[in-house]
Amino acid sequence: MTSYALFLGCTIPARQPNYELSARKALSKLGIELVDLANMTCCAPPPVQSIDLETSFAVAAYNICLAEEANLDLVTLCSGCFESLCAANVALKHSPAFKAKINRSLSKTGKEFLGNKEVKHYLQVLRDDIGLKRLKQSVSEPLNNLKVAAFYGCHALRPSGHLRLDDPERPSILENSIEALGAESVEYKNKLKCCGGLLRGLSDEIALDLAREKLANTTKAGADCIATLCPFCFVALDIGQMQVRSKFQETYDIPVLHYTELLALALGVDPKELALETHKIKVDKVINKIS
């Protein structure tokens, strides 16, 4: 069995049991053990980077130290966590001077960043550890006829220099992972454009404009649902639909599912075990179409 330290982050346990449940159940079915380590903290994403970059790298490095002590690579579910942990991991591994500087701060916690572990996106685990061919063979309830709009968001792909998940301009890992479940991945305009999630609470108008465009383009492409990789994209497009409805009098009613939810359903997990009631936009249409 392959084991990883799970970096759960904050938003998922605080607000999205649907994401956590589907990820845990699906990865367990595929023989991946997720280990929950004590004393992890915030990953120090863009809001913390905005306040103080050095602190954000030190906090991210502290969390990587916990994985180093447990001798496990880290796997993330949230793209914000993926980006901030990878940024620290790569920067510290490549600059001895910067590593020494951050280690001076970490010494106050009794930790030292060594740089011997990887931070992985869970799609990498599916592609590289399990393999999409084997994933396809593991599917017991294929999502036949389901048209899925793949939405990467930003921080699964960019900055590609340290994330290295896939080509930042022409990615295929999510589309391939969707098709491995028997579903159809549909193309749509401006697929790689930001959801606006990080501007929510700061400039709601701009954030909602970006979400609205995504909803319009995926609907126009005839998608039955949108597949997301990040809790912020999920909020921007799921709760965002209700806000678009009240502000622009536009109703999309397009379900937004995390890729792991589609994965869990295809692997035969009972929909009743997935806290699907968390979704503001009901997913019944998707469940009915695949069952």
Place this chain on the structure above:
Amino acid sequence: MNYGSEEKLASTFAEELRQRMLGETITLCYQCGTCASSCPVAKITPSFNPREVIKLLLLGEKDEVISGEAIWLCCSCYNCDERCPQKVAIPLAMFALRNIAFKEGYIPDIYSEFASAIYDNGRIVTISKFVEKKRPTLGLPPLQPTGVDAIRKILSATEFDKLQLKKEETS
């Protein structure tokens, strides 16, 4: 990252930015506008244009940049970062500018909330007791403890906690 760049910078403000982290690439900007044409926010609002921000800071217009709204409107999508022909680390420059703004007391409310939350709870998004208690009924394992003590030691070592105090004094 290159901390040893000896390149002459266009203004003392650009130098200040360089001395903070990763801002040293900004002087390579030749104002081609690839960033602005790749920016999803610039397409929606005239209030943010990454090329303009870089231009102003190279001209040394510190107060205008730091006190303005623009630096807070970058959505951190990194499109510009991928496409800049001069490899200017634009999103990181925006973070460095926000860091300077924060130090000088120009702080949007939501960021003060983030700063307090990370100090108080070790997380910027708080997990409520209600949600934590509900986990077993959903079939989720108990949450592991958060490393609040460790994070406070880090915040003290990097003097982040002083930023926080300064914020409380000014508010």
